[in-house]
Amino acid sequence: DGGITQSPKYLFRKEGQNVTLSCEQNLNHDAMYWYRQDPGQGLRLIYYSQIVNDFQKGDIAEGYSVSREKKESFPLTVTSAQKNPTAFYLCASSIGGLGEAFFGQGTRLTVV
Amino acid sequence: GENVEQHPSTLSVQEGDSAVIKCTYSDSASNYFPWYKQELGKRPQLIIDIRSNVGEKKDQRIAVTLNKTAKHFSLHITETQPEDSAVYFCAASKSRGGADGLTFGKGTHLIIQP
Numbered sequence: 001d002g003g004i005t006q007s008p009k010y011l012f013r014k015e016g017q018n019v020t021l022s023c024e025q026n027l028n029h030d031a032m033y034w035y036r037q038d039p040g041q042g043l044r045l046i047y048y049s050q051i052v053n054d055f056q057k058g059d060i061a062e063g064y065s066v067s068r069e070k071k072e073s074f075p076l077t078v079t080s081a082q083k084n085p086t087a088f089y090l091c092a093s094s095i096g097g098l099g100e101a102f103f104g105q106g107t108r109l110t111v112v
Numbered sequence: 113g114e115n116v117e118q119h120p121s122t123l124s125v126q127e128g129d130s131a132v133i134k135c136t137y138s139d140s141a142s143n144y145f146p147w148y149k150q151e152l153g154k155r156p157q158l159i160i161d162i163r164s165n166v167g168e169k170k171d172q173r174i175a176v177t178l179n180k181t182a183k184h185f186s187l188h189i190t191e192t193q194p195e196d197s198a199v200y201f202c203a204a205s206k207s208r209g210g211a212d213g214l215t216f217g218k219g220t221h222l223i224i225q226p
Contacts, residue, residue, distance in 0.1 A: 033213050042118075042201060042216040043156070050211060058213055059113065090155065096211050100146065103155040 003027055006091050006104035013085075013111050021076045021107045023091035031096040032074035036060060037088040037106075046089075049074055050096055078109065085111045114139040116204050118217025126225050131192055133220045135202035136184040142204040145178060145185045146214065151198045159200075160187070189222075197224045 004025040013019045025032065031050045035043040045058030049068040063082025068074055074093075078085045088108050092101040115138040125131045137145075146161035162169045162176045162185065169176050173192075178185040189196055199221050203214040 031211055035216075040121075040218060042218040043203075043214075045213040045215070048213045056212070059215070094210065100158040100161065101210060101214065103157070105155050 004091060004093050004102055004104040006089075006107050008107060009105065011107055011109045013109070015111055016080045018080060019078050019085075019109065021078070021089055021091075021109070023074045023076065023104060024072055025074075025093045025102075025104075026072065027093055027102065028071070029093035029095055029102075030071070031094045032068070033092040033094075033101065034058075034064070034066065034074070034076045035090045035092065037090055043090060046076065085109060114142060114204055114206070114215040116202060116215050116217045118202050118220060120220060121218065122221045122223070124223040124225055125192055127192055127194060129192055131187075131189045131196070131222055133187045133200055133202070133222070134184060135186070135204075135217050136182075137204040137215075138183070139204070139206060140180075140183065141206045144205045144207070144210050145176070146203050146210065147176060147187050148201045148203065148216075149198045150201065150219075156201060192222075192224050194224050194226065197222060 007022045033048040034046040037043050044060050047066045049055035065077045090106045091104040094101040118135045143164035148156035149159045150156040173190045175188045199219045201219045202217045
């Protein structure tokens with residue numbers, strides 16, 4: 001099941017610690033995205049990147065940071081400034097305006 | 113920014129009947145409207161999408177309609193089957209193909225009763 005891979009599937013962290021979620025794709029897609037999914041809330045856009053070394057804030061970027069040093073990789077760091085970090089995080093990629101967004105399997109982050 | 117409202121939040125239909133899920137959007141500049149299906153514990157997967165220059169699109173048992181004047185779009189599933197049970201999300205984007213990311217509705221839990 002290649003395409004877009006997120007790791008780990010489950011992640012536990014103590015409150016106040018930063019944590020980085022991995023997202024890798026081998027689809028040669030230019031655009032990559034991070035969404036957060038909470039029960040009953042749908043998916044909300046955190047950050048997106050349309051090209052290497054460039055990224056834009058989405059609707060709920062506060063408390064998160066990203067980097068895009070390689071086309072294949074778009075890691076998301078959940079910082080201690082994020083007030084409610086416990087959630088299901090989904091990474092996606094697309095050709096960049098020409099096709100559908102493909103999602104990874106998600107990382108469920110629990111902060112205790 | 114864009115706001116997408118989706119109704120109903122839960123929909124239960126008898127197997128073989130039709131199901132309709134409705135969404136409205138707020139930004140008249142939106143021009144791309146995909147629908148995603150998410151089974152329990154799995155990733156969302158695109159099932160159909162429509163662009164603003166088209167009023168209706170059909171793919172076997174699934175169809176989507178778009179009314180740009182009223183700013184609403186709907187998903188229609190005919191002859192429902194047990195495997196159609198899932199959460200369905202509508203979304204909207206101003207950028208071509210959603211390049212700037214998607215704004216999602218809150219989802220509809222579709223339950224197919226045997």
